[in-house]
Amino acid sequence: MAEISATGQPADMLDGYRRDAGLSHGDLWLRYFELGGMSNALELEAILYGALEPSPHDREVIAHALNERFVELGGNHPVPYTESDATKRRTRTAGRGSHRFAPPRSC
Amino acid sequence: MISRHSEARLRVQSRAVAPSVLSVAYRHLPRPLGGCPICCQLRYVVAIRLELDRAASGCDAEVTVPKDLFGQFAVTVGFVNARAVLAVRGEMDRVTAPELGAILDAVIERHRSVVLDLAELDFMNAWGLGVIAARASRLRRSGGTLTIRSPSAMVLRTLDITGVTELLGVELPDPARRRLGAEQSIEDADGLDGTEPHGLAQHVGKITAVPADPDVVDGVLRLVVALARASVGGADGVSVSLRRHGRLATVAASDQTISDMDASQYATGEGPCVDASVNGRWFHAESLDSETRWPAFTPRAQALGINAILSSPLLAEDRPVGALNIYSRTAMAFTPQDRELASVFAAEASSMLTSTGVDVTDEQLSSLRNAALETRRLIAQAEGVIMEREGIEADGAYSILCNYSRRSNRPFRERAEEVVASTQRPQLDPESGPRLGDDG
Numbered sequence: 001m002a003e004i005s006a007t008g009q010p011a012d013m014l015d016g017y018r019r020d021a022g023l024s025h026g027d028l029w030l031r032y033f034e035l036g037g038m039s040n041a042l043e044l045e046a047i048l049y050g051a052l053e054p055s056p057h058d059r060e061v062i063a064h065a066l067n068e069r070f071v072e073l074g075g076n077h078p079v080p081y082t083e084s085d086a087t088k089r090r091t092r093t094a095g096r097g098s099h100r101f102a103p104p105r106s107c
Numbered sequence: 108m109i110s111r112h113s114e115a116r117l118r119v120q121s122r123a124v125a126p127s128v129l130s131v132a133y134r135h136l137p138r139p140l141g142g143c144p145i146c147c148q149l150r151y152v153v154a155i156r157l158e159l160d161r162a163a164s165g166c167d168a169e170v171t172v173p174k175d176l177f178g179q180f181a182v183t184v185g186f187v188n189a190r191a192v193l194a195v196r197g198e199m200d201r202v203t204a205p206e207l208g209a210i211l212d213a214v215i216e217r218h219r220s221v222v223l224d225l226a227e228l229d230f231m232n233a234w235g236l237g238v239i240a241a242r243a244s245r246l247r248r249s250g251g252t253l254t255i256r257s258p259s260a261m262v263l264r265t266l267d268i269t270g271v272t273e274l275l276g277v278e279l280p281d282p283a284r285r286r287l288g289a290e291q292s293i294e295d296a297d298g299l300d301g302t303e304p305h306g307l308a309q310h311v312g313k314i315t316a317v318p319a320d321p322d323v324v325d326g327v328l329r330l331v332v333a334l335a336r337a338s339v340g341g342a343d344g345v346s347v348s349l350r351r352h353g354r355l356a357t358v359a360a361s362d363q364t365i366s367d368m369d370a371s372q373y374a375t376g377e378g379p380c381v382d383a384s385v386n387g388r389w390f391h392a393e394s395l396d397s398e399t400r401w402p403a404f405t406p407r408a409q410a411l412g413i414n415a416i417l418s419s420p421l422l423a424e425d426r427p428v429g430a431l432n433i434y435s436r437t438a439m440a441f442t443p444q445d446r447e448l449a450s451v452f453a454a455e456a457s458s459m460l461t462s463t464g465v466d467v468t469d470e471q472l473s474s475l476r477n478a479a480l481e482t483r484r485l486i487a488q489a490e491g492v493i494m495e496r497e498g499i500e501a502d503g504a505y506s507i508l509c510n511y512s513r514r515s516n517r518p519f520r521e522r523a524e525e526v527v528a529s530t531q532r533p534q535l536d537p538e539s540g541p542r543l544g545d546d547g
Contacts (some may be wrong), residue, residue, distance in 0.1 A: 034479035102192050
């Protein structure tokens with residue numbers, strides 16, 4: 001049974017991407033901060049787990065920080081940049097298994 | 108004995124607390140919540156608070172973690188008079204210990220006398236140790252007490268070795284009902300006298316994952332020192348040196364003489380401890396009488412009665428960050444088996460240090476932060492340029508940069524650099540210049 005977060009999404013969807021990207025919470029926060037993120041590390045962690053709803057801008061920065069990591073690993077941009085993108089993607093991929101990008105095991 | 112049936116019983120399920128409550132609670136909760144699943148911990152904190160509000164005196168609450176997530180781990184919370192009794196069942200490890208920590212945090216807020224009943228605890232590693240030590244210390248500072256009830260022999264020994272028993276009270280069970288942990292027997296526990304080196308190595312293997320809290324790291328290293336002191340045959344003293352704030356420091360030592368030995372090496376800048384910490388390989392001084400590698404340090408060691416030293420490097424992410432030092436008053440004291448055992452302890456300590464990120468020095472962290480700040484500054488400049496040229500707000504300018512980075516598969520920073528550099532030219536390159544609608 002999937003847990004539902006404050007945003008109405010699976011609670012740890014963003015954190016799932018973080019795990020797939022092979023980043024620690026600290027690593028991701030530093031990348032997020034570098035790209036202009038304004039939340040502190042604890043707030044970012046809460047957003048990743050779905051306990052806090054990010055602003056649209058925050059959501060975009062988090063997505064891009066994760067996507068830059070996926071590009072480093074040879075992937076594309078699997079993390080949706082907006083809530084509407086995420087909803088569309090979930091609808092498209094419903095019943096087709098995981099939507100996540102699987103990075104090389106080297107990470 | 109705590110009743111498991113109560114009108115105030117509460118089973119915490121994944122949706123027991125509305126998401127909006129979690130968000131509100133999050134904003135008002137004191138830091139820190141630890142590095143584990145926050146929303147999961149919040150549920151317990153919020154649930155326990157609500158339960159405390161509702162529960163009448165003498166009522167119990169039961170908090171059960173879904174079995175598919177945490178095996179048989181469960182905590183039953185009972186309130187008897189002014190005393191809170193938490194009965195822990197199952198295994199307390201990296202996954203489950205933070206859950207107990209969150210529950211303890213909530214209880215400690217309102218109760219100064221807390222009992223942790225470990226009679227049904229099957230296993231506890233350093234995560235559990237850290238949780239108990241931190242809460243015992245906090246309660247003690249606020250004038251309260253944490254009492255451990257019915258710990259297994261192994262748990263009690265672990266708490267004792269690490270000095271945690273000094274922070275709390277212990278209620279031992281009736282000897283006739285004494286219960287050991289699932290993987291320990293009385294014989295195993297007594298085996299800490301050094302006769303079972305392989306068993307000890309397995310024991311150390313269970314303490315490799317702990318939170319990156321310096322106090323907890325130091326506690327685990329003290330445990331490593333105690334175990335190495337007890338198990339390495341020729342050891343008269345053991346210490347762990349770790350590089351912190353750019354300098355080597357002794358974070359755990361079996362006695363003052365050993366601390367002095369380490370200090371002599373830091374002062375002279377030479378010795379097996381220093382070399383192992385710098386070079387990342389082990390150094391063995393079999394007999395200081397014939398030792399020539401450390402002319403300034405060797406006489407100081409001999410003056411303190413030391414005649415043999417074995418230093419094994421501690422590595423985090425394969426980088427040397429310190430050393431496990433074993434000293435003996437007897438020349439040629441360390442056998443090949445002792446050296447192998449020392450390497451096992453050093454490897455386990457290294458694994459723990461790796462998992463806690465100890466390899467990141469202050470200088471490296473500072474460098475990372477400076478680089479991040481520089482990139483932020485660059486991005487802000489690029490946003491300003493685009494805002495002026497396109498007549499849009501900051502978020503729109505950021506999205507333009509973001510879209511370009513996404514379409515070109517190039518880092519955000521590179522695009523920001525191009526935009527800022529373009530201000531040196533008469534106008535942006537029409538082929539690559541950002542425009543509204545560049546949404547890929």
